[in-house]
Amino acid sequence: xxxxxxxxxxxxxxxxxxxxxxxxxxxxxxxxxxxxxxxxxxxxxxxxxxxxxxxxxxxxxxxxxxxxxxxxxxxxxxxxxxxxxxxxxxxxxxxxxxxxxxxxxxxxxx
Amino acid sequence: xxxxxxxxxxxxxxxxxxxxxxxxxxxxxxxxxxxxxxxxxxxxxxxxxxxxxxxxxxxxxxxxxxxxxxxxxxxxxxxxxxxxxxxxxxxxxxxxxxxxxxxxxxxxxxx
Numbered sequence: 306x307x308x309x310x311x312x313x314x315x316x317x318x319x320x321x322x323x324x325x326x327x328x329x330x331x332x333x334x335x336x337x338x339x340x341x342x343x344x345x346x347x348x349x350x351x352x353x354x355x356x357x358x359x360x361x362x363x364x365x366x367x368x369x370x371x372x373x374x375x376x377x378x379x380x381x382x383x384x385x386x387x388x389x390x391x392x393x394x395x396x397x398x399x400x401x402x403x404x405x406x407x408x409x410x411x412x413x414x415x
Numbered sequence: 416x417x418x419x420x421x422x423x424x425x426x427x428x429x430x431x432x433x434x435x436x437x438x439x440x441x442x443x444x445x446x447x448x449x450x451x452x453x454x455x456x457x458x459x460x461x462x463x464x465x466x467x468x469x470x471x472x473x474x475x476x477x478x479x480x481x482x483x484x485x486x487x488x489x490x491x492x493x494x495x496x497x498x499x500x501x502x503x504x505x506x507x508x509x510x511x512x513x514x515x516x517x518x519x520x521x522x523x524x525x526x
Contacts, residue, residue, distance in 0.1 A: 337513045348505055348517035349459070392459070396513060401447065401466065402474070403515060407458040 308332060309406035311393050316411045322383045326409050328376040328393030338369055340378045341392040343408065349392055352378075383413045417442035421506050421518035428525055434479075434493040436521050438506030441487065446508040448489040449515070450481055453503040465489060501525045 311328045318324050330338075338355035353360065355367040355376055366379040376393055393406035418441045428434060440446050450462040461474045463481035471481050478497060482490045489506055506518040 339514065346503075346522075348520050351514055351516065354512065354514060394515070401464055401472070403449070403461065405451075405459040405461075 307407075308404045309393055309395050311391075311406040312409045314409040314411070316409065317414060318383055318411070319414050320383055320385060322413075323379065323381045324383055324411060325380075326378045326391050326393075326411075328378075328406055330374050330376070330393075330395045330404075332395065332397060332404075333374060334397050335374075335395045337396045338367075338376050339394040339396075340365075340367055340376075341394055341405075342389040343392055344389050349405075352391070380411075383411075385413050385415060387411060388413045417508070417510075417516065419506060419508055419516060419518040421504075421521055423521055424519065425522045426524070428496050428523065430498055430525055431495045434491070434496055434500070434523070436491040436504055436506075436523075438489040438491075438518055439487055440489075440508050443487070443508065443510070445486060446510075448483065449507040449509075450489065450491050451505040451507065453505065455502070459505065462491070496525045498525050 309330050340352040341349040342352045343349040353362050353367055355369045359368045364381045368377045390408040390410045392408045394403055396403045420439050447466050449464045451459045452462055453459050463473055465471050465483045468483055479493050501524050504521045507515045509515050
């Protein structure tokens, strides 16, 4: 089993749609969780950290379920500019080994 | 504010040639530094990370090596490139919250 797995995608959604991405991780000792977005041929950029209580930043909501070893990202009211690949990232307590998921590509269509 | 630089931005090298990619960070001290590779259409693969000068941990055995001669400088090297070394090489650093920030990357093509 891969350490971090994500929805295979791609997701093609119309503008204004709500879309949810799922991510599972295998290392139960993992302590820190993040979502990054990566535009085509660019470096990944931090979208948001994921906290145990869940957190929201504008149209983006992240949830963590430690018991199920599952992370989610919800995007509401999708914009064309949300089109990118979304990467789930997990790290153990030491924070020295960041494991990236393969990513889920999102295309928001006009 | 912190910034991270990588160069060159693109590189085309013949098989068997040497490689040296450089990464420098500004605006922070004693950062954890990382080298990743992303093959075309694939996810990020952690190659090396460093928690301090001269301290290098290798995640994947291969013909690449890394060095950290100064606190904010991280270098990725190879003595002889292989075709399979082609990819997008990304340097990153972490802040106190374990959040990673990436440089603009070097796109390497080995012919």
